[in-house]
Amino acid sequence: MDFGPHLMLATLEGAVIAAILVLTAMGLSIVFGVMRVVNVAHGEFYMLGAVLAWFVTSFLGGHPAIGFVAAILIAPLLVGLIAAAADQLVLKHIDYDPDRTIVGTIGILFIIQQTTLMTFGPEARPVAAPFNQRLALPWFEFTDNGFEMFWPWGLSITSYKLFVIAAALTVLVALWLFLTRTRIGLIMRATQQDSETAQAFGVPVGLVYSCVFGLGAALAALGAVLVVPIQQAHYLMGADPLLLSFIVVIIGGLGSLPGTVIAAILIGMSDGIISVFFSPTLAKIIATFLVAMVLVFRPQGLLGRTST
Amino acid sequence: MPKTENGKTQISRRGALLGLGASAGAMAATGVLPGSLGFAQAQSSAPIRIGFQKHATGIGAAYGRWYDATTTAAVKRINDAGGINGRPVEVITEDDGTDPSRGAEVLEKFANQHECDVAFGTLFSHVVIGSAPRAGELKLPYFVVSEGHHVASGMLNRYTLQPGITDVKSQVISMAPFVADNLGKKVTMIFPDFAFGHDHRDFFSEAIEAQGGEVVAKIAIPPTETTFTRYFPSIPRETEVIYHVMVGPAVLTFVKELGEFFGPNRPELFGFIDSLEAVDINSTGLEFLDGTYFWEGMPRYAQANQTDAEKAYRAAVGVDDNGASLDDPADVATYAHMFGCWETLNIIKRGMESADYQGPQDRTKLIEAVEAMSDMPESEDHPQGAKRFNGKTHQTFGSQYISKVTDGKLVVEHVASIEDGLYEDEVDYTTQAF
Amino acid sequence: MTRFSKADALHLGILAMLVIAFFVLPTYHVGAVSRIMVLAVYAIGLNLLFGYTGLLSLGHAMFFAAGMYGFGLAIKFMAAPVLLAFVLALIAAAALSLVVGLLALRTAGVAFMIVTLMFAQTAYLVVLYFGEFTRGDEGFVLQQAERLLLGFDVTSETGRYFVAFSVFAICFLGFARLVQTPFGKRLIAIRENEERARMLGYDVGRYKLLALIVSGTISGCAGALYALLFGYVGATFASVQYSILPLLWVLLGGAGTTIGPLIGVMFMFYLIDASSAYTNSYMLIAGLVLVLLTMFAPKGIAGILRLRVMPWLP
Structure with missing residues (x-):
């Protein structure tokens, strides 16, 4: 394939990765920002979202769209409730101490993973996309005959992948409105800035924490429901999203939601675009190393304040 | 999901243990062997213990579940036909987590804790390669069903064999x-x-x-x-x-x-x-x-x-x-690989019979007996087809x-x-x- | 002085118990304890950086792997004698720690966690990329004949146990000494309050770098020891999982205590080993225990001991 169309293809694919990543990372970012804890089980909430989507769609049957819509409503809600329960049962009792939270959430990770293995099984299971047309894409170039449009071999995307990008954007806007325009959003932001003062003003901080933890998990699950028609549900699928969203949150700057969005796009796209120039594994090595170097020279993250 | 991973594996492990215990008991009670030999008889009717390294968790879990089902079916068939050298076969299952480090630990467990006669079963190459050095040191025959080239490449040792599946x-x-x-x-x-x-x-x-x-x-x-x-x-x-x-x-x-x-x-x-x-x-x-x-x-x-042997095998593994x-x-099987478990167990049986295997002291005789094998015709023991085992490289071809x-x-x-x-x-x- | 001698007695007592264990434990457990001691060396390495200096690395697997591959590749491609290979392994781990330290220590807190995590991920991919030499994920075997330590066979139960014991004892006692020295005390001062340590005129950056190098080298030593004693070198040990495990061991055993690493490794090993005998879903049990432990034993097992029974615990 020619360089131009190849780059365009890689960019489009990068955008899909970034779209999913932004939702998952946003979930972690909110939790991290408000509660200041590293939730190692975040990837497992993502996995649960995908697995529940499979259960819902295979239970309902019928046209894939019915199951998909049901999954997008049910899976994040259920995962959010599970996460809120975990917060009430465990994290609340360890006072959100950073070290203990790591051990506690590793424990939760084991429990969720093993339970899924026992109920869902070790296989990768696909979920049908509600719609999935292959769309060939044109390319424009100046040739001897002037400006020409042609259809390069292999340059295409699917309607569902475009939908994923659009859906992620919609969720982002809704989330932004929720955090800035609603009372609950205001309370969350107040708790994030200073939980003690918030408490003094009568904010039920414990409840807010549970909601935040549930919301974070629900966002991860939502990302997973969107991704599961592209990838498949598998009980070990949580590790990658955990690492990537963790990286995104820190690169973006702790507690900065715009930073998280920018970092997700940067990381999602760079992975795709660097792969145009190098052999795949080398591209991965370079991408990982470069992102790490961003942090080395800007430890507070892209949009973070200096005092972290 | 009526069948859970847990339900299945637990049944296979406990079921095998209970069933074998019962059949060993039954054999002793009905006096399969003459009763005058006293202690010697009791010892020789003790089950032959085969340690099964299973990918129950980790990335290989889908394979592990079917390797387990095949192993259980093969052992049932061997026991129904009178066991090995008149002794029942007992499978001891341990999860290796599809991890080379845990795999090596599991081999130690087989050799030193469960007192298994041989170890058997694993698929993922890194688990095989991580475990094989320990098999050599523990002098525990280790029959792998991995399709890796590691055995025939000479990287491993005399205690590691791959007689049931062709390498990559x-x-x-x-x-x-x-x-x-x-x-x-x-x-x-x-x-x-x-x-x-x-x-x-x-x-x-x-x-x-x-x-x-x-x-x-x-x-x-x-x-x-x-x-x-x-x-x-x-x-x-x-x-x-x-x-x-x-x-x-x-x-x-x-x-x-x-x-x-x-x-x-x-x-x-x-x-x-x-x-x-x-x-x-x-x-x-x-x-x-x-x-x-x-x-x-x-x-x-x-x-x-379809051959009759294939038909019988398919029915036996469910x-x-x-x-x-x-x-x-x-629930789709890992059908292209799991026959290796069935055939390997039958080779272990034949090897033990021709070596007149009595216990761990005869492990080297068992390996020599398997090394002496060569052509194996297609049969119910070898439903995938005929095999040619190369005793020098410890690798089979089919x-x-x-x-x-x-x-x-x-x-x-x-x-x-x-x-x-x-x-x-x-x-x-x-x-x-x- | 009593404080000092009590701690000393405890350390020597533990070592004595490990020697006795060899003679009284059944064979399987002798093998298990050999492995536990090797992994405890790894945990000691992380404990110095995390427990004593307050720097949480999520990428220690790269140091473990540097030692493991330094050792394994030296034997495989240079036919180096074991001792030389071991020295090369330590040099590899130290050099990697130095480079990582110079870059990663520009950051602190969560950024340090992520930078070390990503460097480790890079190292893991490098191992795969050079699959021609490393055999990637599959790894390679070190033959018994290549693992003679000055003509001494380390592949017997006895040989393995006492080589593991010797290296563990050196690291364990050396570490216990180290944290009592002014150097160790300054590390703790940095952990407790970095600003204050800096105001007192300590070159905080230099101490952190030294701590990272020592920590990385000890971890690399564990990696080389694992390859020597168990004859296998593979990319699994460079994966993220092997960066998280030592953290879990240290937190369980008690971060910032000398005996925590050994306790943590032993506890986790036997938790999985014992529960897997009763059920196939042992991860479920392990998960529950971790949750309960963190709820009711906040500072790890050694932390509880220090709180309840042995306030002098170093």
Whole structure:
């Protein structure tokens, strides 16, 4: 394939990765920002979202769209409730101490993973996309005959992948409105800035924490429901999203939601675009190393304040 | 999900233990052996203990579940026919977590805690390679069902054998003539960027060149990858055949995206079924595979010319004509590999019988007995087909199947003979001391 | 002085118990304890950086792997004698720690966690990329004949146990000494209050770098020891999982205590080993225990001991 169309293809694919990543990372970012804890089980909430989507769609049957819509409503809600329960049962009792939270959430990770293995099984299971047309894409170039449009071999995307990008954007806007325009959003932001003062003003901080933890998990699950028609549900699928969203949150700057969005796009796209120039594994090595170097020279993250 | 992972494995472990305990008790009670021998009799009717290293958790869990089902069925058949040397066989199952470190620990458990006679079963190459040094040191015969080239390459030791399944080098070599003659000479290979993928790359490149073909591009995909489209533009336009061997849970994505990339005009596709073991070939997104070719270690779908042995084996392991569980048609088996467990256990049985195996002191006699084996005809012991075991390299060779996806089924198009897959010995383990 | 001698007695007592264990434990457990001691060396390495200096690394697997591959590749491709290979392994781990330290220590807190995590991920991919030499994920075997330590066979139960014991004892006692020295005390001062340590005129950056190098080298030593004693070198040990495990061991055993690493490794090993005998879903049990432990034993097992029974615990 020619360089131009190849780059365009890689960019489009990068955008899909970034779209999913932004939702998952946003979930972690909110939790991290408000509660200041590293939730190692975040990837497992993502996995649960995908697995529940499979259960819902295979239970309902019928046209894939019915199951998909049901999954997008049910899976994040259920995962959010599970996460809120975990917060009430465990994290609340360890006072959100950073070290203990790591051990506690590793424990939760084991429990969720093993339970899924026992109920869902070790296989990768696909979920049908509600719609999935292959769309060939044109390319424009100046040739001897002037400006020409042609259809390069292999340059295409699917309607569902475009939908994923659009859906992620919609969720982002809704989330932004929720955090800035609603009372609950205001309370969350107040708790994030200073939980003690918030408490003094009568904010039920414990409840807010549970909601935040549930919301974070629900966002991860939502990302997973969107991704599961592209990838498949598998009980070990949580590790990658955990690492990537963790990286995104820190690169973006702790507690900065715009930073998280920018970092997700940067990381999602760079992975795709660097792969145009190098052999795949080398591209991965370079991408990982470069992102790490961003942090080395800007430890507070892209949009973070200096005092972290 | 009526059948849970847990339910199944627990039944197999506990069931095997209880059942075997009961049958051992029954044998003692009915006096299978003359009663005058006292202690000696009690000792010799104790069960033969086979340690089964199972991928119950981790990335290999889908394989582990079916390796377990096959092992249980094979042991039941052996016990129903009177056990080994008149003794019942007991399987001790331990989870290796598909991890090389835990795998080695499990071997120690077999040798020193459970006092197993032999260890058996594991699939993933890194677990085999991580465990094999310990098998050698513990002097515990270790029968692997891994299809890796590690045994025949000479990397391991005299205590490690692979008598039940052909290795990857032989599989790959035997595919090249068919690919070159029927699909095309210009091949692009897409493989995971780790040892298993590199074996495919190296062995196939050499084999296809010998057939007058060439590999026009080698695309190594990082194993952590979950999306693939951006790598496909590197496939040269002149490609006539794409040879793919992706493994792991992202495989469906791989196939789906390959289909979306090519749209209606695709080159020929040849893949290793490893990619789609335990996956229904009719899953959503796999429509693209219609008309493409796969290597199969053993045909998943019952073929028109099915042998009686294959039929009996299929029934014994509880798999229907479509390669899925009899209890749940959505639960697809790892049919192209799991026969290795069945055949290996039968070889252990024959080896123990010809060595007159009595206990751990006879382990070296057992290995020598297996090393002495050579041709094994197709039979209920060897339902996959005839085998030729090479005692020097500890590796077996068998026929390989090439199937075409036709109307949602895998239909065998070509059977590569044992001779197609032979290569020069790279080691002679029989010269190593025990 | 009593404080000092009590701690000393405890350390020597533990070592004595490990020697006795060899003679009284059944064979399987002798093998298990050999492995536990090797992994405890790894945990000691992380404990110095995390427990004593307050720097949480999520990428220690790269140091473990540097030692393991330094050792394994030296033997495989240079046919180096074991001792030389071991020295090369330590040099490899130290050099990697130095480079990682110079870059990663520009950051602190969570950024340090992520930078080390990503460097480790890079190292893991490098191992795969050079599959021609490393055999990637599959790894390679070191033959028994290649694992003679000055003509001494380390592949017997006895040999393995006492080599593991010797290296563990050196690291364990050396570490216990180290944290009592002014250097160790300054590390603790940095952990407790970095600003204050800086105001007092300590070159905080230099101390952190030294701590990271020592920590990385000890971890590399564990990696080389694993390859020597168990004959296997593979990419699994460079994966993220092997960066998280030592953290879990240290937190369980008690971060910032001398005996924590050994306790943590032993506890986790036997938790999985014992529960897997009763059920196939032992991860479920392990998960529950971790949750309960963190709820009711906040500072790890040694932390509880220090709180309840042995306030003098170093």
